[in-house]
Amino acid sequence: MTCESPPPLARKHPAGPVPKIALARAEPIAPLVRFALGEPRLDGALGGGLAAARLHELWPAQAEDAPSAAGFALLLALKAAGDKGAIVWIEQQARQGRLYPPGLVELGIDPARILFVNAPDEKALLRAAGDVVRSPAPGAAVIAPAGPARLLDLTASRRLTLFAEASGTTAILLRAADPQAPSAATTRWRVAAAPSRTLEANAPGCPAFTLDLLRQRGGAPSSGWQLEWDRDRARFTPLSRDLAADAGGEYLAAG
């Protein structure tokens, strides 16, 4: 691993600095801040929302769901960053096309807030991710490796979690596929596209996701969540297809 861990200080100076170090260690980590997704039942299942300043991991259920997973990761980053702070998009070259800024505008994300970082390989991606997550400057970071990402193992995810706790930057790891490996992430999600609520004249509606919460630290997993992204109010709403069937153009009222 290329990022240095904090040096072990305790043993070296037994006399003077020990109380100071003990004090530093005893200093509580910043209180856990949670950000609500907007869907009350899911927020309740998460204990009030997703934890900020932690690592969250998600991957698409199938290869076709990759854009949905990317969209969900970006929306989580937007919710985590709130109104301030940049969102850093760290990506390894992918075959699924490039992130399209007008499409971000359509999701309610201002592309001016996004700093794009392209990493040539997985190692560089991991180093860049370490730097970004360790820095308190950005609000949130989305780390998108291509392929299986073998280097992003338990150790690396633990490291990213520690960095995120120290800096307050929320890290979202967007994997290309199910890693089939343990991870230290606070929550792990499987994301798939869901059929959207139909608009007038059989037109596709707002982005809709099917989410499986596979693991959460200190909570039970749950699956089968269906959410819809309401751009105008910048929050997720439960996807209810019945309401939409005859609501026609009034889908906004459903939020």
Next chain:
Amino acid sequence: MLAENIWRLGSEKLLPGMGRGTAAEGGGGGGLRLGESRVESPLHRSSTTARSTSRLRGYSLPPAGCQSPLRPPPHSGEELPIVFVEKLNNAMRLTALSRAAIALGLTPNLTLADARARVPELVALDRDHQAEARLLARIVAGCVRYTPMAAAEPPDGAILDISGCAHGFGGEMGLKADLVRRLKASGITAFCAMGDTPEQARALARFGHKTKDLLALPVEALEADAAVTLALRRAGLKTIGDLARRPRKMLAARFGDLAIRLGRLLGEQDRHISPERPLPPIFALRRFAEPIARIEDALACLEELGHEAAKSLLERHEGGRRFVARFFRSDGAILPLEVATGHPTRDPALLIRLFRERVDVLSDPIDPGFGFDMIRLDIGQCEALVARQDDHLAPSRHAEDLAELIDRLSVRLGARRVHRVRSENTHIPECAATVCAPSSPPTWEAAPEGEPPMRPLRLFDPPQPVGAVMSEVPDGPPMRFTWRGKNYGVTRWEGPERIAAEWWRRRDRGGRPRDYYRVEDAAGHRFWLFRHGLHESGGTPPDWYLHGLFA
């Protein structure tokens, strides 16, 4: 090739000059009067400072290699008459002439047709003012050998402030002679004069051929408007002396800034010249008695150099944007390392961190070989950076801000890999956003309320062809398509949104329109497809492409 240059100065005088041109200078320019230089030397005169002005003229410094075969004796009779022409008042007129052309009776301002009628073997060339400006800039750059305070006086002069600079050349006269000799060696005839102020030197160089007495110069030496000069002549004020004897108030009331010009010419008021010298780069270097062979030691030394450079940056209230460290190996190899920052900085700790990043990512690690015997840090680009007081309430530990993070990432990954995006004013989807520097946050307009996303999150550039599209002819939506070996059935769709080709940018004014459809399959995957072109009877059906994927 020898050309001669004529200047009409004042009302009646023609002052010949001479210069040389080569084809390398793009046909050369016309005349170039080079130079007023002004110099102040308190060493020589205590009460009145002596300044010197040189006026040089000619055009074009030939490349060193082709001088001698091209240089005929100045007055050999067998030269071709060469003139430089320019379009003035809708007619091609001569504006600069070679000595041979003058000898044949040609004058400036003559039309080219008249000149050809008189001298059929005339060689006419277009006058190139840009080449003249380039030549002038080269001459000014060369004058830095005499003084750092050298400036161009367009179109054909140079002015030097030689205060305290003349002793190296045996006095002012020695300097002047050296300057004239060097310019003559390049084929440029120079007129030099010295004066107390730039204007005085300029007037003496341009008008002081008959007399060196300032008061005897014609009123044209003030270089005021033609109307003002005419008015002065009509009033019988023909020389500077006539004007100088008049009360200034009257001149100011009648002619405005003429009084200021007169004051400057007479040396009563000084306008300092602004020299064209590049700012000396800030650098720090360290030589070692014994070569050092460890990279760590070299970087530690670089950090000390960073501290030294930071001191001089602080004195100048500047911060560096580009830093180059050069490691001079004892066997003569030089290893340069360059880092750049998005904002000016003079923080040595940040600098050394960036250099360490740079060293870490070198594909070819630094090989110290037998050791480095010198390390030099150059700051190639500086910008203003005012000192800022820390907030005493803020934590003393320095929190890294986004700009520093961007710098670190750019140094490690390369500046192209860290960027933001800017919107472009075009409706061609793949051109709607371009990459821009991360330090300049662009502005984007928010999407209209109450609409589903009309643009995809992922865009394919170029669009990917899809096969086996079933659609209604001629302009129905796709009902079924194949992409990457999988079949998709469309359950919901919206469209078409027709985007025409930008015919105004195309030479053939053509280009096929694209009909875009947002479609969704049964599993909820959303695609952005388009039909490229229209159905024509008898033609092949248009192709379908997948341009993007929605979230």
